Amino acid sequence: MSDKTDITLTINGHSHAIRVESRRTLADAIREDCGQTGTHIGCEHGVCGACTVLVNGEPVRSCLMFAQQADGKEIRTVEGLADGDEMHPMQRAFMENHGLQCGFCTPGFLMLAVGVLEREPDISDHDLIDVLSSNLCRCTGYQNIIKAVRAAAVEMRQS
Amino acid sequence: MTVHTKGSGTTWVGRSIRRLEDPALVTGRGRFTADMPATHWVRFVRSSVAAGTIENITAPEGAGIVTAKDLTKLKPIRPMLSKFNYVAVGQPILADGVVRFTGESIAAVYAPSKDQAEDIADQVEVEISEGAPLIDATDALAEDAPLVHADTKHNVIVEGRIATPGFSDVWKTAHKVLRVDARSRRQNATPMEARAGHAAYDGSTGRVTLTCTTQMPHLTRTAVCDILGIPESDLRVVAPDVGGGFGQKMSLAPEYVLLVWLARKLRSSVAWTEDRRENLIASFHSRDQHVQLEGAFDAKGKLLALRGDIVANIGAYSCFPTTCGVEPLMALAELPGPYDVRAYDCRSRGVMTNTCPMAPYRGVSRPVITFVLERLMDKAAAVFGIEPTELRRRNLIDKFPYTSATGLVFDDGSYKETMEMAIKAIDLDAFRKRQKTARDAGRYLGIGFATFSERTGYGSPAFAARGMEITPGFETVYLTIDPSGFVEARIGSSPHGQGLRTSLAQIIADEIGIDPEFIKVVHGDTDRSPYGWGTFASRSLVLSGGASLLAAQKIRAKLLKMASHLLEAAPEDIKLQSGSAHVIGTDRSVTIASMARAAYHQTHIFKGEIEPGLTETGTYDPSGTFSNACHVAVVEVDIETGRVEMEKFLVAEDAGLIINPMIADGQVHGGVAQGIGNALLEEIIYDETGNILTSTLADFLPPTTHEIPEIELHHIETLTGNSITKAKGLGEGGAIGAPAAVISAINDALSSFGISIDEMPATPQRIRAALRASGKLPGKLPSMGRLA
Numbered sequence: 001m002s003d004k005t006d007i008t009l010t011i012n013g014h015s016h017a018i019r020v021e022s023r024r025t026l027a028d029a030i031r032e033d034c035g036q037t038g039t040h041i042g043c044e045h046g047v048c049g050a051c052t053v054l055v056n057g058e059p060v061r062s063c064l065m066f067a068q069q070a071d072g073k074e075i076r077t078v079e080g081l082a083d084g085d086e087m088h089p090m091q092r093a094f095m096e097n098h099g100l101q102c103g104f105c106t107p108g109f110l111m112l113a114v115g116v117l118e119r120e121p122d123i124s125d126h127d128l129i130d131v132l133s134s135n136l137c138r139c140t141g142y143q144n145i146i147k148a149v150r151a152a153a154v155e156m157r158q159s
Numbered sequence: 160m161t162v163h164t165k166g167s168g169t170t171w172v173g174r175s176i177r178r179l180e181d182p183a184l185v186t187g188r189g190r191f192t193a194d195m196p197a198t199h200w201v202r203f204v205r206s207s208v209a210a211g212t213i214e215n216i217t218a219p220e221g222a223g224i225v226t227a228k229d230l231t232k233l234k235p236i237r238p239m240l241s242k243f244n245y246v247a248v249g250q251p252i253l254a255d256g257v258v259r260f261t262g263e264s265i266a267a268v269y270a271p272s273k274d275q276a277e278d279i280a281d282q283v284e285v286e287i288s289e290g291a292p293l294i295d296a297t298d299a300l301a302e303d304a305p306l307v308h309a310d311t312k313h314n315v316i317v318e319g320r321i322a323t324p325g326f327s328d329v330w331k332t333a334h335k336v337l338r339v340d341a342r343s344r345r346q347n348a349t350p351m352e353a354r355a356g357h358a359a360y361d362g363s364t365g366r367v368t369l370t371c372t373t374q375m376p377h378l379t380r381t382a383v384c385d386i387l388g389i390p391e392s393d394l395r396v397v398a399p400d401v402g403g404g405f406g407q408k409m410s411l412a413p414e415y416v417l418l419v420w421l422a423r424k425l426r427s428s429v430a431w432t433e434d435r436r437e438n439l440i441a442s443f444h445s446r447d448q449h450v451q452l453e454g455a456f457d458a459k460g461k462l463l464a465l466r467g468d469i470v471a472n473i474g475a476y477s478c479f480p481t482t483c484g485v486e487p488l489m490a491l492a493e494l495p496g497p498y499d500v501r502a503y504d505c506r507s508r509g510v511m512t513n514t515c516p517m518a519p520y521r522g523v524s525r526p527v528i529t530f531v532l533e534r535l536m537d538k539a540a541a542v543f544g545i546e547p548t549e550l551r552r553r554n555l556i557d558k559f560p561y562t563s564a565t566g567l568v569f570d571d572g573s574y575k576e577t578m579e580m581a582i583k584a585i586d587l588d589a590f591r592k593r594q595k596t597a598r599d600a601g602r603y604l605g606i607g608f609a610t611f612s613e614r615t616g617y618g619s620p621a622f623a624a625r626g627m628e629i630t631p632g633f634e635t636v637y638l639t640i641d642p643s644g645f646v647e648a649r650i651g652s653s654p655h656g657q658g659l660r661t662s663l664a665q666i667i668a669d670e671i672g673i674d675p676e677f678i679k680v681v682h683g684d685t686d687r688s689p690y691g692w693g694t695f696a697s698r699s700l701v702l703s704g705g706a707s708l709l710a711a712q713k714i715r716a717k718l719l720k721m722a723s724h725l726l727e728a729a730p731e732d733i734k735l736q737s738g739s740a741h742v743i744g745t746d747r748s749v750t751i752a753s754m755a756r757a758a759y760h761q762t763h764i765f766k767g768e769i770e771p772g773l774t775e776t777g778t779y780d781p782s783g784t785f786s787n788a789c790h791v792a793v794v795e796v797d798i799e800t801g802r803v804e805m806e807k808f809l810v811a812e813d814a815g816l817i818i819n820p821m822i823a824d825g826q827v828h829g830g831v832a833q834g835i836g837n838a839l840l841e842e843i844i845y846d847e848t849g850n851i852l853t854s855t856l857a858d859f860l861p862p863t864t865h866e867i868p869e870i871e872l873h874h875i876e877t878l879t880g881n882s883i884t885k886a887k888g889l890g891e892g893g894a895i896g897a898p899a900a901v902i903s904a905i906n907d908a909l910s911s912f913g914i915s916i917d918e919m920p921a922t923p924q925r926i927r928a929a930l931r932a933s934g935k936l937p938g939k940l941p942s943m944g945r946l947a
Binding site for chain 1: 177178180181182183184185186187188189190191193194273274349350351352353400401402403405432434435655656657658821822824825828829830831832833855856857861863864865867869870893
């Protein structure tokens, strides 16, 4: 398992030249090889969605993708959501609507919701709840996550 | 819709201010244990069998490996109870010759990376001579059952009984006796962050810093040091951002002891991140209780007496610090719930089996006893031919203080009022009409009510009464205004999602006249915070809130005295507001920041009449209080598939004064969601060999947005003297009432089948099995008919 490959991960616009084993997951590469620990790992089997990042604009569970598969692609993580000190509407909405408690699942929910709304700004409420069912949160009972995403959706459509 | 009865906006308390915790957490700047780099990574080699004797352990040449042989100087984890026929058993840090549950750690390997450690662990060969495992508590109770611990006489590790005098005389007078035989199956609390630990040795001081996902940093330090035999000053325990706990992170993880031991041995940093499979099979489990309950009622439906037998499967070891008595003994003391019943006879036992050890989980036994007791009340209502709420109305306590049959003293509450509020808000009459219309159309709607009490904020006497060697209780707060004029509150509680930094800042802000944004609450670091008990049992707002208030009152008194000197006014003529002391009715004022500076740097101006510095301590150790609530679930059951659709959930809650309504509501939402998971979805399943069949989140199913309906909240705020902040605490309530309400609603929906679902989770399989057994299913279902 010691064969390593040189790849470049572009995370939030910054290039990271790293050497990884072929079995290295994107989640581990982002966190350990690139030092971006905002992306969290909750199950490592693709169910909880805590590790969701955007790869070429699409929400992806980074524990289910190999780092090599993301070579050369545009990766966005929670660290890249804010524009300097200006938070993304989704981040603000989560704070204003108490869409987080312990904060562990939050990066995954933020990236999932941003990815979906960028692709489908006018998503129906039914479809939105369906999409959000792909991630797990153990603290909030989802009420305020749904509220936050709805609020951010309105703001994202207006901007 | 959220309805609040209070929240004037003139004080910080009562306002839904944004959480001070959030900016870091939404930007990826939160700092969790697994984010830390380490020199060595640890992987545990875990038992693949439930019971047996270790014959041989073979590691690859040159591998870094630790086994029980290396740990002979370490004491086992051995929490104590001095009452209730408790049998002390020890848990070794690594299995010492005997394995007692699937997933128990047998060895720890370490390597420079996680991947390498996993590779080595895969190559470690363990030969185990398998024994016959005990999985079910009933089997473990049998006379000839093998012993989980050979040094005990039987598998019952704790047994308590409460019987009121003259019980049988009361029982004889019963008009009706009803019976419930109920089970709440095994769960895992499933915080989204599994456990993790990082121990770093500091060469210059010889100290180790253990960063870990604990709810109890100080207790972790005490326990690890006791086991290793080192002074507490040689260990610092840090709980950084912790991704949920719900009780699972309250008990001592043997893995943390190993990490500290190994960091000292290697004089380096070592880390372990639990994966989800480890968490599901080997962290701590919860519930798995079997309750048989009988209730004697008079002719008017008044409950006269309760007789119960509780069996809790507590797994292979006893958790530290509460001991495994925590669930069965709390169930024993609190089974009568919010009902006025004077005669009580109940036995409760904790039984060891070859399963993962149990630890407290949100609600601690009360989700189970509430479910069982509410089943009894529903069955009685059916027999008496009245609405379940009417039967409760005849039995709920309404005079306070109320001393229960088990000696608990209930302070002022609103048991009946919250139920009436819930009945009105859900419009029970309208629902019954809609239910009838739906039933005529072949649809099965149901409504379920659960009324309950939530004992919170109890101090050390309550734990002492259980005979615990360790009596968690008091909380201490060190409150300082430093020379910069900023405020720091160092607390012994250890929140991990509850928003306590914000709520405590609100309480302190009102007292000392400084806005919450300038108040920093520091927790989760034994070097920085006073000795305290952490966060669990709906306690932190009551206890740390009370201690914060006491400390803030002292700071306030000192600030007023200082301002009195500087402004030449009487203290009672001065108010503290928005960072300044003002002489009321004048324009004279002085900033608190300048007074803080003077308190340290210009003490001479107070002419020796005021002590230098601006730090005060508050300690609070109350007797405890009771929150209460009524939960309502509305469901539809598909009788063809057994699927339960949650249509609506409503909570009418009384947790005293609400400090931050937004945070309070969030706590209730989360608890209700866990309760719905408890009622419908979540079950850890062992096969007969003791292997776990539910070791992924695709098998053990926490609810998603699909399973959680809209949750409507209503609050009543009963203010009692049992909490000096008037806040009662509500962290667990959501999880306590929801399972009972959901199960009640399912049974209401299926009442025409004459069945009773008395087992949680009420999975589609269980519901279909009960429907089939009823013999009342339509012979040909309409859709099937069309297909034929």
